[in-house]
Amino acid sequence: MGENVVIIGSGQAGLQTAVSLRQLECAGAITLVGREPHLPYQRPPLSKQILTGEWEPARCLLRHAEFYAEHDLRLLRDRMATQLNPAHRHVLLDDGTTLDYDALVICTGARPNRLRFPGAELEGVCYLRTLDEAQALAAQLQPGAALTIVGGGFIGMEVAASARSRQCRVNIIESQPRVMQRSVLEPVSNFLQARHEQRGVAFHLQECLSAAHGDRRVESVSLDDGRRIATDLLLVAVGVRPDLEWLEGSGIECGRGVHVDTHGRTSIDGIYAAGDVAETLHPLLPGRQVLESVQNAVSQGKAAAASIAGRPQPYTEVPWFWSEQYHYRFQMAGLPRPDDELVSLDTGQPDSLCLLSVGGERLHAVQCINSPQDYMAGRRLIGLAKPLALDRLDRPGARLKELL
């Protein structure tokens, strides 16, 4: 069992690892190091309830302030790991101090991809990953303000919905032919884009941002085809990349993220990784995957803690994710494969969707909008990995749970 555990990154995965270690009765020292000034918080509300103004920032905290002392967790805030030295089993921090460890957990998450374009440094050009960034953006979403979003992924689409609820005018620029193309099946893209358009969001698909214009502050943006869009704010939301820079020279095996197995173990003995920073093997998924979701951060954090505590418990849970846009709750589990057959189920509910991605009679993924029961049944079916008798659903009123 690890006597002295150091966790770098105090977000969803880092805190989960610490909490699970205590739950597993790991009594040694646990230090959490986080770059941000805040207590650990969850990110999903940043593009939703924080922007709409429904939540106060304190509601995002994962645990209350007293929790850390109560569980003997040492939390170093505003402190960044700058170097890892596995030979000496220590980590260097940005204030020049070093932390020795018996077990180290890398939970440094991901940071937004930055775009280079003329005008990128103008005021009003922003990114969204942290609570500070969300609060700064929320303060500017005044009724009538014009917001342009580069990137029609989950974050761009959620921010668009939040901004519309605050009567902002919204344009989305997306380089792909459809929104959220990387993660969702085509009918989901079409369904949600149409709901946004009904509420006044304008889409510019297969278009790229070429520049932002303004004296001090952004006033307009131009597209590759020369068109201009007047705007007060420009949000760049074009994906994230795992935060790996501080690991350079450490010898730890990385691809897109830090390579881990289903127990959260990296290529170096005593070092584990979890969350958005990890690139994992998973029994239900092809190849290695970086899974950017709360569920993955929690499950991998638990797996890393179990390994450190000497009670290994592999991470085999079906990966899942959700998004909220207006009153539409999108839920997906598993990952579609390129050659899968797409099956659309009648949910029996208006304004909803249930899609199955099926290959070799196995359910690889389920993607639903406002159809939670079908989603839950699909998630369980993926985990069971048994052949699907899809013909049993070929009658009106048939439900996916009948296949369980």
Ligand SMILES: Cc1cc2nc3c(=O)[nH]c(=O)nc-3n(C[C@H](O)[C@H](O)[C@H](O)COP(=O)(O)OP(=O)(O)OC[C@H]3O[C@@H](n4cnc5c(N)ncnc54)[C@H](O)[C@@H]3O)c2cc1C
């Ligand atoms: C706006 C937004 C909305 C989202 N909505 C959803 C959603 O609806 N559903 C869903 O499933 N997922 C959602 N996600 C994704 C989800 O929040 C992430 O997958 C999850 O936070 C990953 O947890 P993590 O601990 O790996 O990384 P993070 O939560 O990013 O935590 C990593 C922490 O490490 C710190 N750090 C980085 N480098 C260092 C260093 N060198 N030293 C010290 N500290 C460091 C970072 O500052 C950060 O605080 C959303 C994300 C964002 C940004």
